[in-house]
Amino acid sequence: MPVEPLSQKEIEERLAELPGWSLDAGRLTRSYRLGSHFAATAMVVHIAQVQEELDHHSDLTLGYNTVNLAVNTHSAGGAVTEKDVELARRVEDLAAGHGAH
Numbered sequence: 833m834p835v836e837p838l839s840q841k842e843i844e845e846r847l848a849e850l851p852g853w854s855l856d857a858g859r860l861t862r863s864y865r866l867g868s869h870f871a872a873t874a875m876v877v878h879i880a881q882v883q884e885e886l887d888h889h890s891d892l893t894l895g896y897n898t899v900n901l902a903v904n905t906h907s908a909g910g911a912v913t914e915k916d917v918e919l920a921r922r923v924e925d926l927a928a929g930h931g932a933h
């Protein structure tokens with residue numbers, strides 16, 4: 833079933849429940865800081881597992897004590913959809929366990 837683009841208003845409503853996330857260049861984005869490079873690496877692996885489970889994948893980058901995500905839905909022509917919001921929520925759920933902020 834095709835996934836529909838969210839409207840600007842719908843995106844703003846979803847973002848209101850996702851502190852730290854924003855819409856940047858048409859993608860949902862967030863940067864996390866972690867206590868060590870190893871902790872950041874472990875978080876990337878955990879996010880990768882969730883992305884495989886959801887079959888939805890962000891541009892996920894590992895920096896020095898940082899993890900950055902940017903996600904839109906390729907199959908919806910690059911729009912932001914509920915799939916992006918679902919991934920953002922799942923990443924938020926696991927972030928605290930990694931000491932990410």
Ligand SMILES: C[C@H](O)[C@H](O)[C@H]1CNC2=NC(N)=NC(=O)C2=N1
Binds near residue numbers: 889905908
């Ligand atoms: C075949 C597979 O379901 C698709 O390629 C998935 C995989 N991951 C994806 N990730 C994202 N961000 N957008 C997609 O449209 C997408 N499609």
